[in-house]
Each structure stands twice: as C-alpha cells, then as structure tokens.
Amino acid sequence: xxxxxxxxxxxxxxxxxxxxxxxxxxxxxxxxxxxxxxxxxxxxxxxxxxxxxxxxxxxxxxxxxxxxxxxxxxxxxxxxxxxxxxxxxxxxxxxxxxxxxxxxxxxxxxxxxxxxxxxxxxxxxxxxxxxxxxxxxxxxxxxxxxxxxxxxxxxxxxxxxxxxxxxxxxxxxxxxxxxxxxxxxxxxxxxxxxxxxxxxxxxxxxxxxxxxxxxxxxxxxxxxxxxxxxxxxxxxxxxxxxxxxxxxxxxxxxxxxxxxxxxxxxxxxxxxxxxxxxxxxxxxxxxxxxxxxxxxxxxxxxxxxxxxxxxxxxxxxxxxxxxxxxxxxxxxxxxxxxxxxxxxxxxxxxxxxxxxxxxxxxxxxxxxxxxxxxxxxxxxxx
Amino acid sequence: xxxxxxxxxxxxxxxxxxxxxxxxxxxxxxxxxxxxxxxxxxxxxxxxxxxxxxxxxxxxxxxxxxxxxxxxxxxxxxxxxxxxxxxxxxxxxxxxxxxxxxxxxxxxxxxxxxxxxxxxxxxxxxxxxxxxxxxxxxxxx
Numbered sequence: 001x002x003x004x005x006x007x008x009x010x011x012x013x014x015x016x017x018x019x020x021x022x023x024x025x026x027x028x029x030x031x032x033x034x035x036x037x038x039x040x041x042x043x044x045x046x047x048x049x050x051x052x053x054x055x056x057x058x059x060x061x062x063x064x065x066x067x068x069x070x071x072x073x074x075x076x077x078x079x080x081x082x083x084x085x086x087x088x089x090x091x092x093x094x095x096x097x098x099x100x101x102x103x104x105x106x107x108x109x110x111x112x113x114x115x116x117x118x119x120x121x122x123x124x125x126x127x128x129x130x131x132x133x134x135x136x137x138x139x140x141x142x143x144x145x146x147x148x149x150x151x152x153x154x155x156x157x158x159x160x161x162x163x164x165x166x167x168x169x170x171x172x173x174x175x176x177x178x179x180x181x182x183x184x185x186x187x188x189x190x191x192x193x194x195x196x197x198x199x200x201x202x203x204x205x206x207x208x209x210x211x212x213x214x215x216x217x218x219x220x221x222x223x224x225x226x227x228x229x230x231x232x233x234x235x236x237x238x239x240x241x242x243x244x245x246x247x248x249x250x251x252x253x254x255x256x257x258x259x260x261x262x263x264x265x266x267x268x269x270x271x272x273x274x275x276x277x278x279x280x281x282x283x284x285x286x287x288x289x290x291x292x293x294x295x296x297x298x299x300x301x302x303x304x305x306x307x308x309x310x311x312x313x314x315x316x317x318x319x320x321x322x323x324x325x326x327x328x329x330x331x332x333x334x335x336x337x338x339x340x341x342x343x344x345x346x347x348x349x350x351x352x353x354x355x356x357x358x359x360x361x362x363x364x365x366x367x368x369x370x371x372x373x374x375x376x377x378x379x380x381x382x
Numbered sequence: 383x384x385x386x387x388x389x390x391x392x393x394x395x396x397x398x399x400x401x402x403x404x405x406x407x408x409x410x411x412x413x414x415x416x417x418x419x420x421x422x423x424x425x426x427x428x429x430x431x432x433x434x435x436x437x438x439x440x441x442x443x444x445x446x447x448x449x450x451x452x453x454x455x456x457x458x459x460x461x462x463x464x465x466x467x468x469x470x471x472x473x474x475x476x477x478x479x480x481x482x483x484x485x486x487x488x489x490x491x492x493x494x495x496x497x498x499x500x501x502x503x504x505x506x507x508x509x510x511x512x513x514x515x516x517x518x519x520x521x522x523x
Binding site: 175180206323336 | 404408412427455482505506
C-alpha cells in the first residue's frame with residue numbers, strides 16, 4: 001500500500017475535526033449542497049447557497065423536496081429522476097445532469113447537479129448527497145454565441161442573395177447587349193441604316209441601365225461594408241449639403257425643400273448623407289406630373305429615450321398599400337426602368353443605415369397624395 | 383381561306399410575353415416574328431396587367447406564356463401563384479419561365495413546383511426555344 005503523503009493524511013484529519021474546512025471547500029467550489037433521507041423522502045436538507053442561487057430566501061424554506069421540485073423545469077426533473085433510479089440500482093451509473101431552475105425573477109438558472117447515494121450494509125441506498133454547480137453564465141454565453149452564429153448566417157445569406165441578384169441584374173443586360181450587337185452587325189452588313197440606328201439607341205439605353213446598376217451597387221457596398229464610424233453629426237447641415245447636391249433635380253422639377261429643426265446626433269456621417277440623399281432624391285424623383293415636389297424634413301421625439309424620428313414627406317405619386325411592404329427589399333422596384341430610373345437599392349440601403357444606427361425605417365403613403373418616410377435613429381451610441 | 387391556311391402554317395397560335403424590360407421586349411418580338419412559328423403575340427410589361435388580361439372571359443386560348451421572373455410590382459412567381467389560384471391550371475397550355483442566370487438553383491426548383499411550367503430557359507429568348515414549344519405543344523395534344 002502506498003503511504004499517504006503526510007499533508008494528505010493531515011488534510012483528511014483536518015476535515016474530520018474542523019468544520020470550517022468543509023465550509024470553505026463547499027462555498028468556494030459549489031453553489032449549493034443537498035442531503036436527502038431516502039428512508040424518509042419528505043426530508044431533504046438544502047444548503048442556504050442552493051436557495052440563494054435561485055433568488056429565494058433560505059429562511060422561508062422547510063427542507064421539503066417538493067420545494068425545489070416546484071422550481072425545476074419539469075422535463076429536466078424527469079431526467080434527474082430517471083438517473084436517480086438508475087444510480088440507486090447501479091452505483092456505476094452516475095447521477096449527473098444539467099438541469100434548469102426558474103429563478104425568483106423569472107430567469108433561467110442552469111445547474112449541474114451531481115449526487116452520490118450512501119448505502120447501508122446490504123447496499124440499499126439510504127441517503128443521497130448532492131452538489132450543485134451554477135452554469136448559467138456559461139449557458140448564456142453559449143446561447144449568445146448561437147444567436148451570433150445565426151445572425152452571421154443571416155448576414156451571409158443576405159450577402160449570397162446580394163451576389164446572386166447582382167450577377168442576375170448584370171448578366172441580363174450583358175446578354176441583351178450581345179444580342180443587340182449581333183443584330184447591329186447584320187444590319188451594318190446589309191447596309192440597313194434605320195434598324196442599325198435603332199439597335200445603337202437600344203444599346204445605349206442598355207448601357208445606361210448597367211451604369212445605374214453599377215453605381216447603385218457601389219454605393220450600397222461602400223456604405224454597408226464599412227463599419228459605422230460614429231461621430232457627432234449635424235443632421236441639419238447634412239440635409240442642407242444634400243439639397244445642394246440635388247440642386248439640379250430641384251431646379252428641373254421646381255421642387256421646394258423645407259428643412260425643419262434637425263438635431264446633432266452620434267452617427268456615421270457618410271451613412272447619414274447617403275440616407276438623406278436617397279430619401280430626398282426619391283421625394284423629388286417620384287413627383288406627380290406637373291405637380292412641383294414639396295418636401296418637408298422634420299424631427300420628432302419618440303417614446304423611447306434617446307431615440308429620434310426623422311421624417312421626409314413628399315406630395316408625390318405615393319405607393320399603393322399592397323406594395324408598401326416590399327419597397328425596402330434589395331433590388332425591389334415598382335416601376336419600369338424608363339419611367340423611373342434606379343437600381344432598386346436606394347431604400348434597401350436606407351433600411352440598412354437605419355438598422356446600423358439602432359433604428360428602423362417605415363413608410364406611410366397614399367396614391368396620388370404623397371409619402372412620408374420615417375427613420376428611427378439612436379441619438380447616442382449604445 | 384387565308385386564315386385557315388395561316389393557322390395550319392403556324393404551329394403556335396397565341397404567345398403571351400411578360401417582361402418588363404423594354405429592350406428585351408423589342409428583341410424578343412423580333413425573334414418571335416422572324417421565327418415564322420407564331421400567329422398572334424400579346425405582350426405585357428407588368429405581370430399584374432397580364433393577369434387582368436387573362437381574367438377576361440373572352441380571352442383567346444394561350445398556347446404559351448414566356449414569363450420573366452424579376453419584374454417590378456408583381457414578379458414572375460407571384461404571377462404564377464395568382465394565376466393558378468384565380469384561374470386554375472388551364473390559364474395557358476404551357477408556361478416557359480425565363481431566367482436570367484443559372485446561378486440560383488432555387489429559382490429553377492421554385493418554377494418546377496407549378497404544373498403549368500413546362501420548361502425554363504435562360505435569357506435571351508431564341509428561335510430554338512420556340513421550336514421546343516412547338517414540340518411540347520404537339521406532345522400535349
């Protein structure tokens with residue numbers, strides 16, 4: 001027989017003689033202990049630590065096992081009882097499982113619950129000693145990781161969908177160009193000028209559509225692929241700049257743009273510029289025939305602290321109710337390209353920007369009356 | 383009788399073309415005309431307008447619909463769903479879905495779920511696709 005190290009022997013004696021040693025180990029390494037009388041199963045001593053973990057005052061408890069059986073998740077209780085039966089029948093089967101309890105505040109507490117049966121001379125279990133370890137922090141981290149993973153998957157899916165749509169929308173005009181050029185060369189061979197001119201005009205139209213698409217995609221990726229760089233942004237100044245940039249369209253349509261009192265918020269300046277440029281640009285573009293656009297940009301407070309709402313209102317053609325839900329989708333368009341040019345990315349970009357700033361975007365609109373786009377934004381970085 | 387002679391000569395009576403792109407419309411009309419296989423061509427640039435046309439009880443029998451997918455307002459899949467729900471499977475003898483790319487196999491699967499979709503092609507529409515429709519129509523009768 002190996003001789004015990006003198007310190008191990010000393011520790012064994014210390015445990016038997018000094019209760020403070022046991023308390024130290026129990027409190028330092030465990031989150032609750034229980035000791036169950038299997039000969040009288042209505043009796044189970046539970047340590048105060050076990051109750052405190054569940055947010056319960058130990059003084060209100062009477063060492064009745066029904067008290068914890070009410071708080072444990074019932075499907076987990078079933079697993080624990082099954083392991084208990086098996087462990088009693090065969091000491092080699094471990095009583096060891098992760099179970100969930102309902103904390104007094106309603107949250108979930110994850111506990112690794114281990115136990116060992118104490119048997120009499122005949123091997124019949126007469127007591128059970130159990131120990132709890134709190135795994136809640138670990139489990140929460142695990143759940144967060146899983147949620148992050150899902151979010152990353154969703155972002156990945158969106159990226160895949162985006163890549164698909166871009167290839168789709170670029171391949172279509174390039175196919176068309178090939179066909180047009182084939183026809184054009186036949187027309188030139190035949191010295192057929194009128195069709196040749198038509199094919200050249202169609203080629204130019206197709207190339208222009210490609211340009212608009214590539215511009216849209218570049219804008220979208222430039223804004224969405226860089227992390228938001230939050231700084232102090234004067235939205236009134238950005239709105240004024242935007243109006244300056246859109247001056248050509250404003251003059252061409254006779255638009256008036258009214259900029260109300262806008263706040264200074266913590267935001268990404270480039271994204272705020274893109275947001276206002278798209279919304280004001282749309283308000284000008286989708287005007288009614290011979291009705292000069294009247295555009296109002298305003299701010300209002302919301303019920304949520306530090307969250308503001310910026311609205312861009314127009315008197316344009318409006319959006320039919322049944323089509324409003326789709327306008328923020330990638331490459332979603334409501335009109336023929338020659339009626340209203342565009343890539344179908346502007347409002348998708350606006351939504352991304354709003355989400356990047358802890359908010360969202362919505363629209364209220366009626367046909368032939370106008371639309372009001374409302375962007376929720378956080379005033380401060382979260 | 384000229385009309386009958388023409389009907390015999392042209393194996394496809396009525397084509398419905400649904401595509402929002404102006405340039406594609408012009409090109410496909412040329413392909414259809416040049417093929418000499420088609421008697422009548424009706425075309426729409428919005429799918430909801432094509433659906434409105436099909437709702438008319440006096441609408442002629444449609445041999446084939448060439449259907450674009452990516453369209454504003456109502457896309458090709460939404461059109462197929464609405465037409466099947468409202469008018470039953472018989473709103474056309476054949477629907478050929480026109481895809482722009484083979485990148486997304488999901489679009490192909492989605493198109494195949496509709497019994498009326500007898501084929502899908504990759505844009506642009508060509509003479510060989512019309513030959514295929516002639517073959518499908520003769521198999522169907």
